[in-house]
Amino acid sequence: MEARGESAATPVAAKGDPDAAAAAAHVAPADDGGLPVLAPGSVRLHRGPTGVLRATLDDGSPRSYLQVQVYRAFPLSDPALWAVLIDGQGREIGMIEDPLTLEEESRRLCAEELQLRYLTPHVTEIVAIREDAVEGGGSWSPVLVWDLATDRGPLRMRLPNLMDHVRLLGPRRLLIWDRDGRRAEIRDVDALPETGRKWLRRYLWI
Amino acid sequence: MRTSEQADARPAPAQQPTPALPAELLVCVASDLTEDGRAGRRWLTVRDGEIRVLAADGLWGPLGPPHGADPATALDGTHLLLAPPPPPDAALVRTLPLREVKGCKFEPLVGAGALVAETAAGPVLLLRLSSALASDFGLAGRAIASLGLGTPIEIDPRDLPRYCPRCGRRLGANTQVCPSCVNRGVVVRRILAYARPYGPQMILAAALMMVGTFMDVLPPKISQWITDALVYGRWPHPGMIGTGMRGLGVLVFLLLFTHAVGVGLSVWRGRIGNWVGSHVIGDIRGSLWKGLQRLSLSYFDKAQVGEITNRVNTDTGRMQEFLTDGAQYFLGQMVQLAFVVVMMFFMNWRLALVAILPGPLMVVVSYVCWPIIRRYDRRLWQMIARLNVVVNDAVSGMRVVKAFGQEPREIRRFDLVSERLVDQNVVTNNIWVTVFPIFGFVSGLGGVIIWIVGGGLVLRGRLDFGTIVAFTGYMAMLLGPLQWMSNLINWMTRATTSAERVFEIMDTEPDVVEPERPEDIGRIAGHVRVENVQFGYAPHLPVLRGVSFEVQPGEMIGLVGQSGAGKSTLINLLCRLYDPDQGTITVDGHDLRRLRQEDLRSQFGVVLQDSFLFDGTVAENIAYARREATARDIMRAARIANAHEFIVKMPDGYDTTVGERGARLSGGERQRIAIARAVLHDPRILILDEATASVDTQTEQQIQEAISRLIRGRTTFAIAHRLSTLRNANRLVVVDKGRIVEVGTHEQLMERNGKYAALVNAQRENAKLAGEVGIGA
Numbered sequence: 001m002e003a004r005g006e007s008a009a010t011p012v013a014a015k016g017d018p019d020a021a022a023a024a025a026h027v028a029p030a031d032d033g034g035l036p037v038l039a040p041g042s043v044r045l046h047r048g049p050t051g052v053l054r055a056t057l058d059d060g061s062p063r064s065y066l067q068v069q070v071y072r073a074f075p076l077s078d079p080a081l082w083a084v085l086i087d088g089q090g091r092e093i094g095m096i097e098d099p100l101t102l103e104e105e106s107r108r109l110c111a112e113e114l115q116l117r118y119l120t121p122h123v124t125e126i127v128a129i130r131e132d133a134v135e136g137g138g139s140w141s142p143v144l145v146w147d148l149a150t151d152r153g154p155l156r157m158r159l160p161n162l163m164d165h166v167r168l169l170g171p172r173r174l175l176i177w178d179r180d181g182r183r184a185e186i187r188d189v190d191a192l193p194e195t196g197r198k199w200l201r202r203y204l205w206i
Numbered sequence: 207m208r209t210s211e212q213a214d215a216r217p218a219p220a221q222q223p224t225p226a227l228p229a230e231l232l233v234c235v236a237s238d239l240t241e242d243g244r245a246g247r248r249w250l251t252v253r254d255g256e257i258r259v260l261a262a263d264g265l266w267g268p269l270g271p272p273h274g275a276d277p278a279t280a281l282d283g284t285h286l287l288l289a290p291p292p293p294p295d296a297a298l299v300r301t302l303p304l305r306e307v308k309g310c311k312f313e314p315l316v317g318a319g320a321l322v323a324e325t326a327a328g329p330v331l332l333l334r335l336s337s338a339l340a341s342d343f344g345l346a347g348r349a350i351a352s353l354g355l356g357t358p359i360e361i362d363p364r365d366l367p368r369y370c371p372r373c374g375r376r377l378g379a380n381t382q383v384c385p386s387c388v389n390r391g392v393v394v395r396r397i398l399a400y401a402r403p404y405g406p407q408m409i410l411a412a413a414l415m416m417v418g419t420f421m422d423v424l425p426p427k428i429s430q431w432i433t434d435a436l437v438y439g440r441w442p443h444p445g446m447i448g449t450g451m452r453g454l455g456v457l458v459f460l461l462l463f464t465h466a467v468g469v470g471l472s473v474w475r476g477r478i479g480n481w482v483g484s485h486v487i488g489d490i491r492g493s494l495w496k497g498l499q500r501l502s503l504s505y506f507d508k509a510q511v512g513e514i515t516n517r518v519n520t521d522t523g524r525m526q527e528f529l530t531d532g533a534q535y536f537l538g539q540m541v542q543l544a545f546v547v548v549m550m551f552f553m554n555w556r557l558a559l560v561a562i563l564p565g566p567l568m569v570v571v572s573y574v575c576w577p578i579i580r581r582y583d584r585r586l587w588q589m590i591a592r593l594n595v596v597v598n599d600a601v602s603g604m605r606v607v608k609a610f611g612q613e614p615r616e617i618r619r620f621d622l623v624s625e626r627l628v629d630q631n632v633v634t635n636n637i638w639v640t641v642f643p644i645f646g647f648v649s650g651l652g653g654v655i656i657w658i659v660g661g662g663l664v665l666r667g668r669l670d671f672g673t674i675v676a677f678t679g680y681m682a683m684l685l686g687p688l689q690w691m692s693n694l695i696n697w698m699t700r701a702t703t704s705a706e707r708v709f710e711i712m713d714t715e716p717d718v719v720e721p722e723r724p725e726d727i728g729r730i731a732g733h734v735r736v737e738n739v740q741f742g743y744a745p746h747l748p749v750l751r752g753v754s755f756e757v758q759p760g761e762m763i764g765l766v767g768q769s770g771a772g773k774s775t776l777i778n779l780l781c782r783l784y785d786p787d788q789g790t791i792t793v794d795g796h797d798l799r800r801l802r803q804e805d806l807r808s809q810f811g812v813v814l815q816d817s818f819l820f821d822g823t824v825a826e827n828i829a830y831a832r833r834e835a836t837a838r839d840i841m842r843a844a845r846i847a848n849a850h851e852f853i854v855k856m857p858d859g860y861d862t863t864v865g866e867r868g869a870r871l872s873g874g875e876r877q878r879i880a881i882a883r884a885v886l887h888d889p890r891i892l893i894l895d896e897a898t899a900s901v902d903t904q905t906e907q908q909i910q911e912a913i914s915r916l917i918r919g920r921t922t923f924a925i926a927h928r929l930s931t932l933r934n935a936n937r938l939v940v941v942d943k944g945r946i947v948e949v950g951t952h953e954q955l956m957e958r959n960g961k962y963a964a965l966v967n968a969q970r971e972n973a974k975l976a977g978e979v980g981i982g983a
Binding site for chain 1: 857
């Protein structure tokens with residue numbers, strides 16, 4: 001079994017890709033003692049004609065990737081660091097420790113992609129939290145309806161319970177998500193207006 | 207901990223002092239079955255170079271202590287005495303010269319067992335016994351085998367049965383507490399010891415209770431004043447309080463005031479009591495958890511997860527309930543009872559004597575009724591538990607139910623239990639709705655007596671009407687608590703029982719003990735030597751016998767064998783989760799028992815088949831043994847384990863929560879995270895226990911790759927049923943029925959065409975049938 005990073009050159013272009021001329025071999029980046037960390041200066045992100053994100057790397061062995069996805073390794077505890085580039089086949093291209101050190105356009109595109117991937121509005125105010133016993137399991141286990149104001153507009157979320165839909169990310173930082181997987185983050189409970197904090201105190205030990 | 211099932215067996219009463227044991231009696235143990243399996247007493251003794259089986263009449267179950275209750279007198283290198291000597295008139299059943307004995311073992315049967323001696327002429331059945339005596343005869347078998355071979359008896363004194371020094375009753379192996387001799391007072395004092403740090407608060411609560419209770423008993427007295435004032439015009443302290451409307455206003459205000467103050471003090475006291483109770487329980491729970499953490503793995507093997515969780519949660523919860531609610535209520539009611547009786551006697555001792563007559567009746571009724579209520583309640587709980595089992599069973603196994611079309615059967619099963627539950631519910635609730643009105647009736651008798659006797663006194667002008675009004679008020683305060691008396695006592699009993707169970711864990715000593723002067727092992731090179739190790743989870747059932755082998759640093763050893771051969775047991779001993787019964791295990795020349803467990807565990811890494819992930823994030827699980835690990839360290843370890851890519855693609859990446867309430871991961875994903883955990887731990891000795899036995903081939907390849915990176919430069923012990931896992935092993939150790947039967951490389955063992963070759967060929971046949979590629983194919 002070949003160890004990762006030593007595979008034979010594989011054309012990156014997917015079958016039927018109109019831009020097949022740009023296809024290059026997939027070469028794993030140099031390992032940082034086991035981690036494929038890319039030097040920020042060697043990475044250039046750009047969009048193809050259809051809007052798909054592409055990447056060009058030049059760290060000694062120039063190559064391009066016609067489809068790139070960007071992930072965060074630690075999206076909750078350390079969202080500013082460790083962006084991971086994945087190619088169209090789902091293989092890891094490499095990691096960028098601090099995306100802010102990329103050149104301007106790459107930095108902008110990286111941030112854009114990450115925002116679109118991790119769509120988590122930040123809560124600016126808790127307008128109200130109501131109990132809906134009809135939808136829930138009766139008055140002992142109602143669904144909690146959260147009306148929120150966020151940096152992306154108003155949001156109404158229905159949480160079946162607090163145990164499985166609220167996560168404490170830090171002493172004053174919360175992540176909530178509803179049955180459908182939509183999320184919202186309260187970055188700092190203390191930064192909320194008093195009315196919002198009152199609603200929280202009614203339901204959470206915080 | 208050695209489990210014994212004799213904890214509840216009642217010993218035959220020791221009527222006379224045990225006679226001194228003759229010095230030449232080497233082994234003495236008593237059985238409770240005859241040769242044909244009937245109840246009867248048989249002795250097995252070893253003396254004068256001969257094993258003797260003797261018969262005498264006796265009771266089912268074990269006898270009392272052999273020689274006082276001190277186990278130290280029952281065992282040394284040449285003696286094992288587990289029963290008093292046989293009576294002089296015991297009939298000889300069988301003899302066997304000791305020199306003919308090559309071995310001796312206990313054979314477990316169902317509810318019974320047999321002691322069988324191995325001789326050159328074949329096995330000899332020495333005697334039969336019920337399973338209550340299994341552990342005794344396991345020890346006896348080992349002793350006889352040692353004597354037969356001329357070697358010293360090597361038995362851990364902790365394995366000997368223990369007896370309560372007070373009543374002579376046999377104690378369970380997991381406990382030093384005799385259930386019948388336990389001193390509840392001691393338990394209560396121990397609980398109170400935890401309350402000592404909160405002394406000032408408790409004193410304040412006690413003071414508030416006294417004042418508050420006094421306030422509570424004043425209203426009937428004030429009612430008496432009001433009544434006498436209105437009926438007879440006799441105003442108390444008219445100069446101070448006044449008369450007429452003014453006096454009435456003052457008295458009514460006083461009534462209101464005492465009510466309000468009483469309530470206020472009660473609330474204050476209740477809050478203090480609640481605060482103290484919760485903190486005391488928090489402290490106890492913390493001590494319990496610490497106690498649990500230092501126990502050896504054998505405790506967790508014997509006790510189920512549910513039982514331990516019950517003790518930590520339910521038992522401490524019961525204690526808390528009692529400390530915060532029950533104890534306060536109980537003490538408050540007792541104080542109130544005392545105040546009420548004093549007030550009644552102070553007001554009119556004749557009427558008081560008559561009025562308290564129903565009291566004893568109420569106590570008797572309470573003592574009779576509550577056990578009935580509790581019995582029916584228990585039956586109801588059992589029916590509810592039964593129904594839960596049926597529901598859980600069917601819902602968990604719905605796939606099977608549907609696959610076999612057994613829905614009608616499940617419906618019938620449910621209906622049967624549900625109908626019984628309905629009936630039980632009716633009966634139990636009938637008890638409740640019957641008993642409490644009875645209590646109410648008995649309470650009412652007090653009022654009747656007061657009206658009859660008191661009313662007569664009023665008509666004869668020997669008593670004021672106000673006194674009757676006061677007495678009526680006091681009767682309610684007297685009889686109310688009495689009706690709950692026996693239930694309160696039961697509540698207290700349950701709480702102290704729970705407390706015993708909690709303290710028992712704290713008092714349990716770990717099996718695997720830290721040495722007094724541990725040796726410093728430094729950084730382990732990984733040279734492991736196992737010498738003549740014997741071990742059994744139960745002393746009479748060894749799982750490993752005479753196991754010896756040596757491993758050089760950096761070697762990978764594959765442990766091969768069928769299920770139950772003893773491979774996992776050997777691994778447990780290597781990790782020092784248990785200590786061997788005989789023999790030694792050394793690492794770099796140091797006996798494991800002379801090393802600090804923390805030093806050892808910090809250099810051991812384990813990857814198990816069922817990789818347990820704690821309630822936390824992926825990153826926290828990988829860094830479990832190295833909290834200070836950075837993000838780089840964690841990701842590096844995950845990459846080595848071929849886990850990084852799938853982790854990153856999860857919505858929360860390394861921040862994804864896993865464990866009980868977290869994301870569901872596949873078996874292969876869990877194993878790779880466990881491998882990453884081991885990588886980050888960077889152990890010198892690695893244990894892989896069937897790490898790839900339950901994943902698909904592609905994932906197995908990824909895991910194999912991860913493992914091959916992980917084991918580089920580390921001494922590794924790998925167990926697997928799938929022989930392809932062991933391709934990389936330097937040597938293979940074949941274990942069969944607790945013994946090592948073959949050692950060598952794959953090629954050497956295949957050439958030998960022994961047990962290993964048979965296993966490989968069987969594996970290949972299975973692989974062919976399944977269409978997989980087998981080892982060497």
